[in-house]
Amino acid sequence: MLQWEYRVIHINVDAGPAPQPADPKTASDHLQGALSPSYLAREFPEHYGKDSDAARRKLHPAEQLQGFLNLLGREGWELTETSQVGPLLMFFFKRPLRPTPKLIEPAREVASAATDTGADGPATGPIQVDPINPAEG
Secondary structure (H helix, E strand, O other): OOOEEEEEEEEOOOOOOOOOOOOHHHHHHHOOOOOOHHHHHHHOHHHHOOOHHHHHHHOOHHHHHHHHHHHHHHOOOEEEEEEEEOOEEEEEEEEEOOOOOOOOOOOOOOOOOOOOEEOOEEOOOOOOOOOOOOOOO
16 A cells, blocks of 8 residues: 655745845935945945845845745655645645665575684675675675
8 A cells, every 4th residue: 555655744834025226326315315326336336236136136035935945855755736725835845755764684505615713713704795786795
């Protein structure tokens, strides 16, 4: 009988702070000239520097969510439903329950005549197994 495991993720859809104007001149105008465009560009390079557009694009929520969902997909999770639960947006995932691997005790073989034997008898160290061809261990 196929069994499932589930994962539930809450996605925060809070709008957050208002978006910043794209350039220091627009921001200065928005502030009615209280701060000059040169001051804004110098003091807030992460918002108004030459790399700010690339940084903003990297942090777009849709791209963040897409990357997150792809990560879960690579782990075998399938998005089955999204639901609004009160004020929360919930994402429901499922995947087949993976059986827990069982530990296998290493087989003990009688040492061959070529094995060094001490006073206590044949050596009983760990057995080396070739991972490509386990029969040649």
